[in-house]
Amino acid sequence: MHEYLLTNGTKRRRRSTQLSLAEMMTLVVLFHQLRFRQFKVFYLYYVRLYLRKEFPNLPSYSRCVELLPRSALALTALFESIKGKCTGLSVADSTPIAVCDNLRIRRHKVFNGIAQRGKNSTGWFFGFKLHIIINHLGEILSFRLTPGNTDDRKPLPELTKDLSGCLYADKGYLSASLKQQLKTMGINLITNIKKKMKPIKQTCFDKAILRHRSVIETVFDELKNLCQIEHTRHRSPANFVVNLLGGLVAYCLMPSKPKIPVAGTYLQA
Numbered sequence: 001m002h003e004y005l006l007t008n009g010t011k012r013r014r015r016s017t018q019l020s021l022a023e024m025m026t027l028v029v030l031f032h033q034l035r036f037r038q039f040k041v042f043y044l045y046y047v048r049l050y051l052r053k054e055f056p057n058l059p060s061y062s063r064c065v066e067l068l069p070r071s072a073l074a075l076t077a078l079f080e081s082i083k084g085k086c087t088g089l090s091v092a093d094s095t096p097i098a099v100c101d102n103l104r105i106r107r108h109k110v111f112n113g114i115a116q117r118g119k120n121s122t123g124w125f126f127g128f129k130l131h132i133i134i135n136h137l138g139e140i141l142s143f144r145l146t147p148g149n150t151d152d153r154k155p156l157p158e159l160t161k162d163l164s165g166c167l168y169a170d171k172g173y174l175s176a177s178l179k180q181q182l183k184t185m186g187i188n189l190i191t192n193i194k195k196k197m198k199p200i201k202q203t204c205f206d207k208a209i210l211r212h213r214s215v216i217e218t219v220f221d222e223l224k225n226l227c228q229i230e231h232t233r234h235r236s237p238a239n240f241v242v243n244l245l246g247g248l249v250a251y252c253l254m255p256s257k258p259k260i261p262v263a264g265t266y267l268q269a
Contacts, residue, residue: 005073017067018057024071025078027055027064028242032227032250039065039243069238075245082252084139088165089262091213092133092173094152095220096120097145099127099240100232110234118148130229130244131155133163134216138257140248153178160187166206168213209260218258219251227251 027047036042043061052058059067099115100108105126108115115127131144131152141163144155152172160167164186171192179189190206193199202210224230229247234240251257 017059017063019055019059019064019067021071021074023055024068025074028068028071028075028246029249029253032247033253035226035228037228037231038233065239068242069236072238072242072245075242075249079245079249079252082249084135084137084141084252086141086163086165087135087137089136089209089260090133090141090160090163090165090167091136091216091260092131092156092159092167092169093213093216093220094129094131095224096122096125096148097128097130097230097244098125098232099234102126111237111240114147114237116147116149118150130220130223131159132216132219133159133167134219136260136262138215138219138259140219140252143248145244157181157185160185163187166190166209168206168209170213209262212260215258215260222254222258223247223251 027043031039031042034042034046036046040061043064047055048058058064096118099111102124105117108126111127117124117126118129119125125148127148129146129148129150129152131146133141133143135141142159144159146155153175156173156178160182166188167182167190169189169191171194173189173191174194182189190202190210192210227247227250229244231243234243
């Protein structure tokens with residue numbers, strides 16, 4: 001895997017470890033699946049006590065945390081292999097991922113120069129935006145992470161490059177140029193309109209799906225409160241990425257997800 005990675009030409013020592021890449025990935029995903037709040041508690045008081053048979057060569061906690069960033073690329077590949085498939089009916093939205101309390105923004109150093117201040121319907125935050133597209137079965141199709149001050153419409157063309165059919169979103173995605181751009185890609189962007197805009201003809205089916213579009217908020221709620229993708233205890237950007245990817249993979253492996261009740265005859269084959 002490392003033979004294909006881009007480098008700046010600087011040689012770096014990469015010490016081998018008894019903890020395999022598959023074991024690192026398993027620990028990250030298992031942490032999110034078992035709903036632990038802190039990885040340190042999970043590692044010291046669960047893994048080391050009850051999973052010694054499954055992980056016979058466990059390093060110290062500090063060494064394990066140091067090794068976890070090595071699993072980021074593999075977790076990305078795992079997500080791509082288990083993510084949902086396009087059904088012709090997709091929902092797009094974004095959610096803030098705060099990395100610190102607003103009162104500590106000026107003192108925050110871990111994500112200095114990376115995270116940005118942003119604002120959503122609930123107020124200001126400092127961190128990132130997680131942009132997600134799901135299908136009507138609640139399965140994640142694609143995601144992007146951007147600074148908190150990024151317009152929701154900006155990453156949408158890249159998010160939808162492998163999709164087709166109808167894409168439903170809120171008023172924050174209103175844009176004639178974006179709608180036309182997506183149309184050339186085979187995607188029909190459907191949103192609600194603002195009060196002073198001219199009415200747009202929509203089918204009863206489209207109106208019904210727009211009323212159920214809020215199911216993606218349930219997905220965000222499960223990602224944040226069950227899979228723990230958001231907290232303010234990160235000590236490095238690399239571990240933040242690993243935590244996010246682990247949470248997304250754990251969600252993809254959940255047997256039951258929030259769904260939009262839709263008859264199959266309305267969907268693409």
